[in-house]
Amino acid sequence: MKNIFFATSNPNKFEEARNVLSEYGIKITRVNIKATEIQTDNIEDVAVVSVIQASQMGFLPVFVEDAGLFINALNGFPGPFSSYVYRTIGAEGVLKLLEGEKNRLSKFKSSVAFYASNGLKKIFSGEVTGKISEEKRGTNGFGFDPIFVPIDGDGRTFAEMTMEEKNALSHRANALKKLAKWYLKISAQGAL
Amino acid sequence: MKNIFFATSNPNKFEEARNVLSEYGIKITRVNIKATEIQTDNIEDVAVVSVIQASQMGFLPVFVEDAGLFINALNGFPGPFSSYVYRTIGAEGVLKLLEGEKNRLSKFKSSVAFYASNGLKKIFSGEVTGKISEEKRGTNGFGFDPIFVPIDGDGRTFAEMTMEEKNALSHRANALKKLAKWYLKISAQGAL
Numbered sequence: 001m002k003n004i005f006f007a008t009s010n011p012n013k014f015e016e017a018r019n020v021l022s023e024y025g026i027k028i029t030r031v032n033i034k035a036t037e038i039q040t041d042n043i044e045d046v047a048v049v050s051v052i053q054a055s056q057m058g059f060l061p062v063f064v065e066d067a068g069l070f071i072n073a074l075n076g077f078p079g080p081f082s083s084y085v086y087r088t089i090g091a092e093g094v095l096k097l098l099e100g101e102k103n104r105l106s107k108f109k110s111s112v113a114f115y116a117s118n119g120l121k122k123i124f125s126g127e128v129t130g131k132i133s134e135e136k137r138g139t140n141g142f143g144f145d146p147i148f149v150p151i152d153g154d155g156r157t158f159a160e161m162t163m164e165e166k167n168a169l170s171h172r173a174n175a176l177k178k179l180a181k182w183y184l185k186i187s188a189q190g191a192l
Numbered sequence: 193m194k195n196i197f198f199a200t201s202n203p204n205k206f207e208e209a210r211n212v213l214s215e216y217g218i219k220i221t222r223v224n225i226k227a228t229e230i231q232t233d234n235i236e237d238v239a240v241v242s243v244i245q246a247s248q249m250g251f252l253p254v255f256v257e258d259a260g261l262f263i264n265a266l267n268g269f270p271g272p273f274s275s276y277v278y279r280t281i282g283a284e285g286v287l288k289l290l291e292g293e294k295n296r297l298s299k300f301k302s303s304v305a306f307y308a309s310n311g312l313k314k315i316f317s318g319e320v321t322g323k324i325s326e327e328k329r330g331t332n333g334f335g336f337d338p339i340f341v342p343i344d345g346d347g348r349t350f351a352e353m354t355m356e357e358k359n360a361l362s363h364r365a366n367a368l369k370k371l372a373k374w375y376l377k378i379s380a381q382g383a384l
Binding site: 036037038039040041046074075076077078079080081084085087088089093096097099 | 238267
């Protein structure tokens with residue numbers, strides 16, 4: 001079974017990734033570091049800089065993942081700073097900002113950046129469109145999952161779904177599946 | 193007159209710094225770049241990384257300044273991400289988050305990081321305690337100035353003051369005055 005390292009300080013992300021990638025026969029090992037993230041409105045740039053740093057620790061091939069919740073009525077807030085915003089004002093703060101707001105449209109975006117020992121770099125993006133709920137619902141998942149209702153779902157928030165149900169729809173799973181398909185293809189070609 | 197470069201993409205910050213430092217006989221020249229900022233809860237770390245990058249552009253000596261508004265009732269939010277938060281949810285968003293909140297206590301913090309051609313680095317911090325107003329008042333200054341009332345003032349927000357009045361109290365002026373005194377001292381000692 002092929003092995004890739006996933007550099008993340010977030011155990012929930014790791015479990016989701018393990019669940020997605022195992023279906024492709026790819027095993028991942030967690031490197032528990034928090035790579036430096038730069039401030040930018042673009043999560044792809046955050047992921048690229050982080051994976052370069054992670055690659056320098058010698059665990060290769062490696063990938064990192066950066067994600068954000070982009071709310072239309074809030075001009076994309078909290079975006080690349082979702083983790084900080086979650087730790088400070090929380091889902092409650094976001095709900096308060098949207099009080100009286102009819103436009104609840106939002107997107108979760110994910111960027112997965114991959115780095116191999118031969119210097120090969122590649123980035124994969126995933127997103128899911130949804131609506132911010134009127135209140136928190138559910139206890140699964142993490143972060144803003146309790147207030148995000150994917151439009152292709154059945155009305156439940158990500159936090160009301162099992163991990164498998166979330167992974168059938170989520171931004172992160174979407175990006176990771178692209179990584180998996182590409183990785184299997186180039187491995188078969190002997191490029192790694 | 194001594195000259196230092198100030199690397200900033202923010203013309204308002206530059207004008208405030210020019211006003212403060214001219215009183216010490218220090219002339220500053222603007223380098224209009226936005227150095228990469230890292231994501232961290234500590235604005236000193238943001239400033240240190242930025243000034244190293246700015247120093248590599250060859251304009252020396254150089255300083256950068258990073259600032260943030262830390263609101264007690266919001267666990268320090270928006271903190272190091274004040275600029276992004278201002279651009280997305282604005283002062284109105286912060287006021288909405290504080291609706292019904294009696295604890296309006298907050299701090300503006302500033303970190304000034306300096307870098308000389310001989311590799312000398314130094315960091316200066318300044319802060320000012322205040323309260324978040326119930327509504328926006330005033331049109332001077334920039335960013336969250338219209339909702340910040342310094343406790344050592346007369347009840348006006350920073351945006352209701354002249355630049356000179358704000359500079360007598362502000363976090364940024366506070367840090368810059370420390371830079372000025374130190375810079376004059378080491379220059380007199382021939383250390384630069």
